[in-house]
Amino acid sequence: MIRVRVATVCGTDIRIFRGRKTMGVRYPSILGHEFAGDIVDTGGRAEFAVGDRVGLCPAIPCGQCHRCKRGAENLCAEGMNFGYEIDGGFAEYVRVPAKAVDAGNVRKLPATMTFGEAALVEPLSCVLNGQEQVNLGFADVVVIVGAGPIGLLHVLLAKLRGAMRILVSDPNANRREAALKFGADVVIDPTSEDVAHRVRAETDGRGADVVICAIGVPALARQATDLAAHGGRVSLFAGFSKGDMSEMDINAIHYNQITVTGAFGLSRRNFDDAFDMVASGRLNVAQLITDTFPLEETARAFEVAESGSAIKVAIENA
Template sequence: MKAAVLTAPNEISLDDIVAPVVSPGDVLIRVKAATICGTDIRIYRGKKTAGVRYPSVLGHEFAGEVIDGGGHEGLKAGDRVGLCPFIACGECHLCKTGHENLCTSGTAVGYEIDGAFAEAIRIPAQAVRAGNLRHLPDHMSYDEAALVEPLSCVLNGQNKVGVSSADTVVILGAGPIGLLHTYLARLRGAARIIVSDPNQHRRDAALAAGANAVVDPRSDDVTARVLEETGGRGADVVICAIGVPALARQATDLAAFGGRISLFAGFSKGESAEMDVNAIHYRELTVTGAFGLSRKDYDRAFDMVASGQLDLGPLITHRYPLAEIGEALATAEAGEAIKVVVHND
């Protein structure tokens, strides 16, 4: 079968590889749509190396059609499905205390297990038994289903900082993740949403997604603008939706007394950031990270999309066939696209 194989940092090519070997209970899925994540780009460029093996097949945001249901009840060839792509062990202290997204014995689809930038993907029996697969309703497209995974991560992040209807939320970065944060904050009834991004196209997308105001950090003083928009109070919640270390310091400048800061985006290995520790202390700021997703996050995000509470279709701006994986990655990395889908029609 055809697959985009990563053999080393910056080296990926479309190759013929042996189809996945399916053990008893495993499920084989024909990939129909896989979206490109910032993590895929970081792995491709060698900026994320933990757990990455070579050669491997990237791609963890996807949906597809069952080829072999592995003998599981209620799962048969032709079924349309999406997947929560992190397979927690279910046995460790973290899993048992409600933190399965942090499970250190878990397995990530997309590099530890070959991922979805391929014609087909094997889902281990353990993931199927744990409930990681969800059937798509007829009205839910493969493209929409692929976006459930990043929405799940965003949901995890917003739960960590408790975004609610009384909040002014500032989102730093209007890439795909920043826009998903905008959509979700609007759904949660945030009182005011302010988004900062240097890209005009993405600022426009943020307004369309529900932002009340946008800021160009190249020409505007973001802190002054946020204080102006909030009557001098600052933001209840600040979300760093892009992995730029300098934004961590900016977040402490933007947060109101008692504010909450989410260092949501992943940073490259070895990077560090300066934060205003006096602001954290005297203004009683809460600073939290947010990593990955749990099956509970995935199920809640899936239901939001399936029920029509969130329409994520406008996020998809570019579609490429698997044969053009190089162009697809380049488009996603260039920053002009919002969400890029790799498809097998």
């Protein structure tokens, strides 16, 4: 049993709350899949002690299905996830199934790692999975569409992975400023500039090696192929609402040999890698948290997160 200390609000939490995402969600359910806390009951597990500060990988794959056996446990259809099928972190306490403990989903925090940082390991894990799908690496020119918390995590990680140049498009001036702070080289206001034209101008007419769609707006999926170079890779990273559809330029995909891929969730390997990055100080994720609310003001926290005035909203259980 974990006493939750910090849980952060994800865009998926808002979509579930608003009824725009229903697949895989048990109703009624306590939301929250990004959280950390301390152990109040070990359940007899000798490897843990009451008071241990821990982070938690929220995905519990079955380990037996075809997808799990082929190394795609993030796509497991038989597994469980905190905040979806299992009550999540927007609560005082969370019960952790023995299966999750056995699988190594619970990680002790080093003394230097805060609960807020530990809560942000989950979204960073998803971002890591997304960048692996498009093989983002050294010397790539990267365009990130959307500078919300996920887009900013993409900036941080792309820089760490050796991207040569990072361009970010977002209509929100505060978020464009944050993108520069997080390491973007160029920011673009799509309300006053032609994004494709600006990307071509910044890349000698070539386009981006990697385009990451970090906001769930269907029209932006179509735009992403316009921003990619010949042989470029496009990640439709953000989740879209149920029923959303988008047109794609199939000739551009075919003749320019563009790879388009999705990226869903995280594996335990992603979680462990992201955890170690944060624990070692290689990535400063704490700077994402701009607003904090007590547990009893969770509804207000959701409002602020949905408004776009904050970057990352945290809920504290003191």
